[in-house]
Amino acid sequence: MLQKTQDQRQLAGSYWEASRPALRTDRQLMGNALFDVAVIGAGFAGLSAAMKLAAAGVSVCVLEAEHVGYGASGRNGGFCCLGGTKLSVHQLVRRFGLEEARKFLAYQVAGINQVAQRLETWGIDADCHSKGEITLAHRPKDLDGLRAEAAYLKENFGIKSQVLDKAALDEEGYGGPGFHGGLHIPYGFALNPMAYLYGLADQVRRKGGRIYGKSPVNGMSRDGDRWRLDTEHGFVRAKGVVLAGNGYAKETVPKWMHGRTLPVMSSIHVTRQMSEDELSAQGWTSETMASDSRILLHYFRLMPDRRFLFGTRGGIFETEPSLKAMHKRARQDFESMFPAWENVESEYQWYGRVCLSRNLTPFVGEIPGMDGVYAAMGWHGSGIAMASLSGEKAAGLILGTVRPEDLPAALQQPFKRFPLPSLRKLYLQGAYWWYGYQDR
Numbered sequence: 001m002l003q004k005t006q007d008q009r010q011l012a013g014s015y016w017e018a019s020r021p022a023l024r025t026d027r028q029l030m031g032n033a034l035f036d037v038a039v040i041g042a043g044f045a046g047l048s049a050a051m052k053l054a055a056a057g058v059s060v061c062v063l064e065a066e067h068v069g070y071g072a073s074g075r076n077g078g079f080c081c082l083g084g085t086k087l088s089v090h091q092l093v094r095r096f097g098l099e100e101a102r103k104f105l106a107y108q109v110a111g112i113n114q115v116a117q118r119l120e121t122w123g124i125d126a127d128c129h130s131k132g133e134i135t136l137a138h139r140p141k142d143l144d145g146l147r148a149e150a151a152y153l154k155e156n157f158g159i160k161s162q163v164l165d166k167a168a169l170d171e172e173g174y175g176g177p178g179f180h181g182g183l184h185i186p187y188g189f190a191l192n193p194m195a196y197l198y199g200l201a202d203q204v205r206r207k208g209g210r211i212y213g214k215s216p217v218n219g220m221s222r223d224g225d226r227w228r229l230d231t232e233h234g235f236v237r238a239k240g241v242v243l244a245g246n247g248y249a250k251e252t253v254p255k256w257m258h259g260r261t262l263p264v265m266s267s268i269h270v271t272r273q274m275s276e277d278e279l280s281a282q283g284w285t286s287e288t289m290a291s292d293s294r295i296l297l298h299y300f301r302l303m304p305d306r307r308f309l310f311g312t313r314g315g316i317f318e319t320e321p322s323l324k325a326m327h328k329r330a331r332q333d334f335e336s337m338f339p340a341w342e343n344v345e346s347e348y349q350w351y352g353r354v355c356l357s358r359n360l361t362p363f364v365g366e367i368p369g370m371d372g373v374y375a376a377m378g379w380h381g382s383g384i385a386m387a388s389l390s391g392e393k394a395a396g397l398i399l400g401t402v403r404p405e406d407l408p409a410a411l412q413q414p415f416k417r418f419p420l421p422s423l424r425k426l427y428l429q430g431a432y433w434w435y436g437y438q439d440r
Contacts, residue, residue, distance in 0.1 A: 014075050015270040015307075015348040016194035023067060023198070026213035031234045035059045035210075037398060038229050038238035040217050040253065043073030044384060045376040046244030047200045047211075048391025054207035056399055061236060062209065063229060065216035068201045071248040072383060074194050075352030077268055077299050077311045079289050080115050081133050081188030082108045083382025085410065086360040089153065096409045098156060104408035105157055111385030112188050118388075119196060122203065126195040127304050130289045132186040136169070136179040138439075142293040143181035150183055161185050174290070175283020178337055182290075190289045190301050193384060200388075220254045227372065229253075240398050243367075243375045244391060246383065247353030256367055259421025262428065263353040265315025265323070266381060267330040269346040271308045279306070282340035295435040298333060308341070310334045313381070314432055315351065316425050323351060354381040357415045364390045364411040365404055366397065374398060378415065 017023070026042075037053050039046045042064035053060040064070070082105070085092070092101040119126055137143040146163060153159040162184040164172065169179055204211060212231075219230040226237040243249060247263035279285050284302060291299040300310045312333060315326040327349050335342045355378050357363065362378040376394040379386050390411070396402030404412060418424040 014194070014268070014350045015309075016074055016078070016192055017069065018348065019192065020194050020198065023069070024201075026064070026068065026211040029063065029212040029215040029231050029234045029236065033061065033234065033236045035061045035236060035238045037240040037242065038063060038227070038236045039242040039244055040229070041071065041244035041246065041248065042068045042201065042211055042213075043071050043244060043246060044197065044200070044387035045246065045391035045394070046242065047197070047204050048388050049242045049244060049376065049395040050204045050209040050211075051200065051207060052392045052395035053398065054204060054209035056395075058399070060209045061238075062204065062211045063215045063217050063231065063236065064211065064213050065248070067213045068211065069194050069197045072246055072352045072354065073197055073387070075268070075350055076193055076266075076384065077301070077309055078191050078193045078384075079133065079188065079299065079301075079382065080112055080191055080384040081289065081382060082112070082185065082385075084108060084362050084379050084386035086356065086380045087410075089157070092410060093156070100409040102157060104410040107389065107408050107411075108385060109187055111389035114389050114392075115191075115196065115385055116189065118200070119191070122199050124195055124199040126191040126193075128189050128191045129287045129304055130188070130190040130301065132184055133188050133289045133291070134164075134174070134182045134184045136174065136176070136182045136290055136292050138178055138180070138292045138294055140180045146181060146183040146293070153185075159185065170283060173283065173285035174288075175285075176337055177339065179292075184288070188289070188385070190287075190303075191384075196384075217250070217253050219252070239372055241373045242391075242394050242398070243373065243377060244387075244394075246377045246379060246387070247355035249377065254367070254370065254373065256370060259417040259424070260357065260415035261378060262356040262358075262418060262424050264313070264356060264428070265318060265326060265351050266311055266313055266354050267315060267326045267351045268309065268311040268349065269327070269330055269334060270303075270348040271310075271341070271344045272347045273306045274308065274341070274344060275306075278341065278344065282338050284308075284338065294439040296432065296439060298337065307347070308338075308344075313354070314436075316429055316432065318353075326351065356380055358418050359413055359416055361410045361413065362386060362390065363413060363415050364393055364397075364407055365414065368414055372398075375415075
């Protein structure tokens, strides 16, 4: 693991960035350029789309406001897992039907497998660990719900999960006084997302795609038979566009985006390295990625270098006082849930934007009324697998190798606009208060 000074750690956007060799700098767009397709956002979705297009011989550029991995793709918890929606499997079945819910779940598994295959094929050491993930009951009554969930998944989706009681948790190294049982799902793994992302960016470059850093798109308009994307020092004209900014997308690019997504904050802490004695004192020795059963969940895992990652949901406003309060609350939750580590310092802390949609599902498809403009966004906090596969699918839609109806119905619905968009963070605050009450 690369060692850096404390000053370098404080300058890094995340532990992932601090733990990797220096990032390759992509030059800024200067002047005017012509491409077949322009991709906005150099995260998992945008780079996956660009890689697929470049491999097919399409001239493609990626326009990134900062640098590869600046957004959520480089700031997440490193959980390559099921997800991408805030709907439960029961809600998916009610909204789309059982067969479409199965199709959507299979799509999520395919995304996980794709990331694993990429890492193996490209020879990337991304510190992978964890065979699946576990949800831990933070109240005794939640264990009954997890048992019912396991039975439902087996009956309707063929998933063979495992329910663990309190004794089994302690035996397998999930030590915590507030955990009363758990449900282990055998899909997914944990990784250093920046290691994967850097490898993905290298593949784009090798296949002929161009990545422009420090090139935020400030405006987008129709220009003859092409779209014009304006940046600070130039513009790109392209027949096709892929919107892949997720929670970092500008609401004015294009204007259709206004009020259709809701970025919220997720806070992450990473401790210093711990000794085996310190780990044993808490009773947490498992390397399985975990979350609790709260609506405003916590997610956490012991990493291979014996640091502990702890993340929380629930931040809404991106102001300095709000962010400071969010980090403080996260640290307090960590100490409450893992009291033996009360004096174990958080050596890194950062936050990222989670992209929510009113539909509570992602959107992968062409934007209504905008010929040639496609979106691949809305991962709801679980984007490593979903964004990677969906970026490729968006490229497939452009190439004509994927039809809209080939995708799960849960991905086909364009984002609806939030009512009274300017107030959406305020009424989400009310919802969060209610969720916090329900989680007690």
